Amino acid sequence: MDTPATTVETEVLIVGAGPAGAAAAALLSTYGIDNIVLNKYGSVSNSPRAHITNQRTVEVFRDLGLEGEVIRQATPQHLMGEHVYATSLAGDELGRLRTWYTHPHFKAEHDLASPCSVCDLPQDLLEPILVGAASSRGSSVRFDTELLTFTQDDDGVTARVRDRLAGTEYHIRSKYLIGADGGNSTVVKQLGLPLVGEMGSGGSINVVFEADLTRFVEHRPGDMYWFVQPGVGHGGGGIGVLRMVRPWAKWIGVWGYDVTAGTPSLTEADGIRIAHQLIGDDSVPVKIESMSTWAVNQVYAEDNTKGRVMCVGDAVHRHSPMNGLGSNTSIQDSYNLCWKLALVLRGQAAPTLLDSYREERVPVGRQIVDRASRSEGLMPPIFQALNLPRTPDAQSMQNALAALSEPTTAAWERRRAFDSALQDTIMCFNTHGVETNQNYRSNAVVPDGTPDSDAPRDEELYHFATTRPGRHLPHLWVTRDQQRVSTFDLCGKGGFSLLTGVSGGAWRDAAREISERLGVPIRVHTIGHGGDYEDSYGDYAAQSEVEEDGAILVRPDHIVGWRAATLPANPAAALGDALEQILGLRSGSSAATDDGVKVAVDA
Structure with missing residues (x-):
């Protein structure tokens, strides 16, 4: 044109x-x-x-060479996890959760999943x-x-x-x-x-402010504190939130408003009032930085x-x-x-x-x-357990919380329901599988015919490590010159990588041949005794799901594109077929000209 x-x-x-x-x-x-x-x-x-920056995203930064700067500026995982439910920051505690995988059980699984850690940036x-x-x-x-x-x-x-x-x-x-x-x-x-879904289903107010809240939080460090208070709070349910921005001097107070009444006009006095209501101590000096409103949306394309x-x-x-x-x-x-x-x-x-x-x-x-x-839906049961109205006033809230502590059978039942509802909200924060279990099905993945659904546990909650094509390459520690190296760092950086064992030397020649023919570089790493990297912990042999002479082709985004359980008779042909399919170069598809415009390929 x-x-x-x-x-x-x-x-x-x-x-x-x-x-x-x-x-x-x-x-x-x-x-x-x-x-x-x-x-x-x-x-x-x-x-x-x-603000939450999960493992997969930190991996992107690591691949870009930016992880060090991210870690330098972010709040680390160990200061994120104490999520307190209370009447206010200075008020009575109602319960706690150890979130963002800081519970020892989840922390172990978090550390096994990646060389990177969740942080708050x-x-x-x-x-x-x-x-x-x-x-x-x-x-x-x-x-x-x-x-x-x-x-x-x-x-x-x-x-x-x-x-x-x-x-x-x-x-x-x-x-x-x-x-x-x-x-x-x-x-x-x-x-x-x-687009499918609903826009503007609830209204929230963000109040960004400075206040030294160290004495309230340093003994229970977390990045969010949740308060059951009267009024229209988070999700319309009477929950206000204090979110840490920088420990422990900069915060966001999150409160709500009735969207049917229109967007409120906010003054500095409103911001100070909201901050003090969440803190529970109006003697704390508060400096308002900004205020804004936002809507809760549930839409995808x-x-x-x-x-x-x-x-x-x-x-x-x-x-x-x-x-x-x-x-x-x-x-x-x-x-x-x-x-x-x-x-x-x-x-x-x-x-x-x-x-x-x-x-x-x-x-x-x-x-x-x-x-x-669904996580939003885990908040209302807390109020249902307290037998509160949808928008509780101060007196009904006070009565319900007082009744929760009574030594009666009815209060006992209510305590059990409340504690169960509070514990269920862990799924508002800990969904490790949602973050890490990408399972791609496309022409850029070559399936190997193995079953697709053999994860032993809930794949939304728990990480599932597998080398099945379409999945993220598992993070495993190998060593070189006595230094630990993650399998993550053997891949990525915009290129394809091929991992194999010491009996898979033929894959190196195959990769060289295919790289020269297609003009697409393939890095090859052998792992095991005498290989490029030592399998010092035995993790690669145990978790690679291929034999020592097999191979795993990893895409530039660390997704397994193809794997061979064992060395085939013609490894170059097998590897070439797989890479051509991933790149869309197989016969009958389309090839690329130098300027990226498709041209037909004869079948």
Whole structure:
């Protein structure tokens, strides 16, 4: 098509510089792909909105070389886990949970699942890390620039954008566009992607404030404290939340409002009142930083791609903060997509590889919206156990809590119901399997015919380590020069890896042959006595689920793409067939030209 004179060209245009968009930019720039990022606003987020950073997301940062900076700025796991239920921070405790896998049982499983740990990194600290990495590695980040419209054709996407400072408009021509523009996505609206669910089902108020609450919390360190109080609180049920932003001096007070009465106008006095109500001591000095309102949404897109436009993050899945899945899933969307874009743009894969982004991530979006919604539903039983009205007043709350302590049979039954309801809320925080058990089914995964559902425990709650194709490569410690190395660190960094035992030397020649033929590098690592890495603990032999001469092909996103239980007669043919299927290069599919445009391949 004709290119207007006022057109800027790039390979990928990313709309939005939040967690999903900034992660996409950092990944693409690291992979050597030219990209432009648009941020409608003049800076990164100035609010600590999202904060839970789970293992899988820290793994993305580790793969990008950013884990050290994340750890330096984040609150570590051991300061996150004491979730207290009480009448206020200074008031009577009603119970506690050890969340975010800090209970010794869950901590062991957490540590076995990954070389990385969950941490608490507020969004206003996270975004500068990602945007800084992206820009230093080659991304063009354009603040105060908004997308107006876009059109796409067989060769690319033309976006019309506005420089909000200069008031001028121009075009950006790209081969692909990533819509990472959040819960009110312009890209999703213009694409007409089908959305399922409900928007604005509840209203909440965030009060960001500074206050030294050390004396209330240092003996029970956690990142959230939950208070049963009169009024309309979290989810409309009379629960207020104090969320730690920085230990123990910066906080967010979360309270609620009735959405049917409209969005409230908030004053500094309102913020101080809410903070003091949650603290339970109005003598504590409080400095209000900001106040905002937000709605609880339960929406996911049934499709995330149309033509050359793909959407990631909150643009295609919006839900409550329960389980801390939002920004994590958003960043992992980009991690799934960007290596595929890089291979297609380099001409190393067919554009049909990008179909696997839809096939693999739409089910994840559906799952997390459902999980967050069910977790929201775990709060009302606490009030039902207390026999409270939906919006309790001060007197009914006082009476119910007093009755809970009475030495009567009726109170005993109520205590059992209350304690059970409180313990059930652990699923609002500990869903390790939801975070770690990706199980992809797409053309970018080559199944091996083994059963798909043999996890011994609930896959939402518990991590399941397996090398079955479509699953995340298990984290196992191996050694080299007496130093421990995670299998995670043998893979990723934008490339394919092949893991095998010391009897699998033929795989190295096979990988070299296939790499030269397809132009796609494959790193090969042998594990075992005398191999590249020693299986010092015996974990690889025990958990690889292949024989010593078998092999595991790991995609750039650490997902197992294919495996061979044993060495076949022609390992190069087997490996080549698998990689060609993953890349969409098998006969009868589509191949890629140098500029990433598909051309037919004769059957």
